[in-house]
Amino acid sequence: MTIQTWINHAEERLQKAGCPDAGLDARYIAAGVLKKSPGEIRFLGDTEIEKDALEIMNVRLDRREKGEPLQYIENTAYFMDFEFYVDENVLIPRQDTETLVELALKKIGGIQKPDVLDMCTGSGAIAVSLSLYRKDACVTASDISFGAIEVAKKNAGRLNANVGFVLSDLFESIPEKRYDLITINPPYLTKEDMLTLQREVQAEPSIALFGGDDGLEVYRRIARDVYRYLKPGGYVLLEVGLGQEKDVLTLFTNECTWESGVQKDLCGVDRVVWIRSKE
Numbered sequence: 001m002t003i004q005t006w007i008n009h010a011e012e013r014l015q016k017a018g019c020p021d022a023g024l025d026a027r028y029i030a031a032g033v034l035k036k037s038p039g040e041i042r043f044l045g046d047t048e049i050e051k052d053a054l055e056i057m058n059v060r061l062d063r064r065e066k067g068e069p070l071q072y073i074e075n076t077a078y079f080m081d082f083e084f085y086v087d088e089n090v091l092i093p094r095q096d097t098e099t100l101v102e103l104a105l106k107k108i109g110g111i112q113k114p115d116v117l118d119m120c121t122g123s124g125a126i127a128v129s130l131s132l133y134r135k136d137a138c139v140t141a142s143d144i145s146f147g148a149i150e151v152a153k154k155n156a157g158r159l160n161a162n163v164g165f166v167l168s169d170l171f172e173s174i175p176e177k178r179y180d181l182i183t184i185n186p187p188y189l190t191k192e193d194m195l196t197l198q199r200e201v202q203a204e205p206s207i208a209l210f211g212g213d214d215g216l217e218v219y220r221r222i223a224r225d226v227y228r229y230l231k232p233g234g235y236v237l238l239e240v241g242l243g244q245e246k247d248v249l250t251l252f253t254n255e256c257t258w259e260s261g262v263q264k265d266l267c268g269v270d271r272v273v274w275i276r277s278k279e
């Protein structure tokens with residue numbers, strides 16, 4: 001079978017299965033297995049596919065047809081300038097979250113050797129990126145999930161990022177220490193959101209998505225303890241879901257708050273709430 005014939009057949013199957021980007025996914029699967037870029041594949045349509053490669057392509061097509069995200073099938077996701085390993089243990093890093101990393105880099109821009117804590121780290125996308133952009137930073141990353149910590153460690157190793165890891169339910173096992181910056185992309189979807197998840201998102205770990213009935217449960221728990229872990233003038237940056245920014249700001253604002261604000265993502269959605277502790 002030629003590459004173009006396989007792509008046509010795969011696109012048709014994915015379309016029938018309701019995949020939103022059937023053509024693109026078909027080409028990506030072929031490119032991934034044949035170790036070509038999706039652009040190169042366009043010019044190789046007449047090339048015959050070898051038996052072994054064809055088998056792998058068909059297995060991947062079956063998985064994608066059943067609704068598994070391409071990133072899990074290929075064990076790859078792109079975030080900031082880096083390629084991350086991902087699997088079913090972790091949320092697939094979203095482009096929205098790059099807004100948080102960019103803001104974090106600005107906030108610690110003037111601090112030498114900043115102490116940084118990234119909680120609910122998942123794949124480690126935030127922690128590893130911060131560590132790679134700020135080689136002088138001392139970055140610790142934590143997660144409640146052992147599987148996630150394993151994935152994050154793998155990413156730090158592969159990308160040569162100097163990150164320390166702690167298995168911890170929020171602050172429970174975090175050593176008593178004060179940080180210049182704490183970043184968190186917690187689970188924040190509501191009970192209602194969880195009932196209407198896209199097929200691909202259903203494949204992701206619900207522990208990384210579900211934030212209790214109103215989506216704010218994890219923010220409440222973090223707000224209770226976070227100021228004890230901040231240096232004077234230290235920052236907390238939190239990713240928030242659609243329309244949660246006011247509630248989250250309220251939860252984190254108290255007598256310890258110096259200043260706070262909200263940052264929009266590239267789509268214009270209020271995406272990151274930031275809070276600064278008093279000097």
Ligand code: GLN
Nearest residue numbers: 185186187188189208209
């Ligand atoms: N942004 C994710 C989504 O829309 C949710 C991630 C999270 O809960 N932190 O599916």
